[in-house]
Amino acid sequence: MSIQLAVNNFKGLIESSIIEGGNKAKTAIIRSSKPILNIHEAVKIQLVLSGVNKELIFPPLSKRKPELKLAGGLKQKDQDVCVAPNYTNHQSEMLTIGLLKGTMDKYGEEYTKRTLTINVRSQISSIQKNFDTLYERTISEAQNLHDRCPEMVLGEVYLIAVPEYNDKEFGNNKCVFKRISPKIVEKYIKSFQAITNRTELDKFFYQYEATCLLIVDFSRKVPKIYHSTSELIADGLLPEDTSVKYEGLEWSNFSKKLLKIYSERFGTGILS
Numbered sequence: 001m002s003i004q005l006a007v008n009n010f011k012g013l014i015e016s017s018i019i020e021g022g023n024k025a026k027t028a029i030i031r032s033s034k035p036i037l038n039i040h041e042a043v044k045i046q047l048v049l050s051g052v053n054k055e056l057i058f059p060p061l062s063k064r065k066p067e068l069k070l071a072g073g074l075k076q077k078d079q080d081v082c083v084a085p086n087y088t089n090h091q092s093e094m095l096t097i098g099l100l101k102g103t104m105d106k107y108g109e110e111y112t113k114r115t116l117t118i119n120v121r122s123q124i125s126s127i128q129k130n131f132d133t134l135y136e137r138t139i140s141e142a143q144n145l146h147d148r149c150p151e152m153v154l155g156e157v158y159l160i161a162v163p164e165y166n167d168k169e170f171g172n173n174k175c176v177f178k179r180i181s182p183k184i185v186e187k188y189i190k191s192f193q194a195i196t197n198r199t200e201l202d203k204f205f206y207q208y209e210a211t212c213l214l215i216v217d218f219s220r221k222v223p224k225i226y227h228s229t230s231e232l233i234a235d236g237l238l239p240e241d242t243s244v245k246y247e248g249l250e251w252s253n254f255s256k257k258l259l260k261i262y263s264e265r266f267g268t269g270i271l272s
Contacts, residue, residue: 018174072149139195153265165177185232
C-alpha cells in the first residue's frame with residue numbers, strides 16, 4: 001500500500017463515519033483503529049521496499065496481530081510496527097528493577113534492543129489544543145524504551161490534518177474544515193525536529209532515531225501529502241519568513257534513515 005492510498009483510505013473511513021453517524025460514529029471508527037491501520041500498512045510496505053524481510057515484520061503485512069509487547073524502563077506496551085532481528089532468539093526474563101520489578105518479559109533485553117520499533121499516531125482536529133498532551137505522550141514512549149535499551153532504534157510517524165477537521169460539526173454529520181495558524185504548523189515542525197535524529201546512546205532518551213511528521217490536507221477530494229518546506233509556504237501553511245525546515249521529517253526517506261542507523265549500530269543483514 002502506498003502512502004497516498006493509505007491517506008485516501010483514512011479520509012474515506014473518517015468522513016463516511018461522520019456523515020453516517022456523526023460524532024459517535026467518528027469516535028467509534030477511530031477507536032477501532034481502522035483508519036490508522038492504513039498508515040501502519042504503508043509503513044510496513046515502505047520497510048519492505050527498503051530491504052526488510054517481510055517475515056520479520058510484526059504484525060505481519062495486512063494483519064493487526066500479533067503485536068510485540070516490549071518492556072521498557074517503566075511499562076510494557078504493544079508496539080505498532082516492529083522488525084525483529086533474524087539472528088537473535090527471544091528469551092524470557094524476570095524484570096528486577098523499577099516499576100516493572102517482578103514482571104515477566106517474554107522477549108528479554110537482548111532481543112528487545114535489536115528490534116526496530118515504530119510508533120504511528122494521528123491528530124485530525126484540535127491540533128493546537130491537544131498539542132502538549134500528545135507531544136508529551138510521544139516523548140514518553142521513546143523515553144520508556146531507551147531507558148532500558150539505549151541502543152534501540154525507534155521511529156515515529158505522526159499524521160496531522162492541516163487544515164484540521166472542525167470537531168464542532170461532527171455532531172451535525174458534516175465534514176467541515178478550518179484553517180489553523182501557520183505558526184501552529186511551524187510549532188509542530190520545530191517540535192518534531194527537536195526529537196529526531198538521535199545519535200548519542202548515553203542521553204536524549206526522549207528522542208527518536210527518525211520521525212516522520214506526515215502533514216496532509218484532507219479538505220481536497222484527493223488528500224494532498226506535503227513533502228517540502230516550499231510546498232507548505234506556497235499553500236499558506238507556513239509563514240513566508242519561516243526559519244524552520246520541514247526537510248528531514250518527510251515520508252520518502254523515513255525507513256531508509258531508520259535502517260541506516262540500525263545497520264551502523266548492529267551490523268548489516270540483520271533485518272533482511
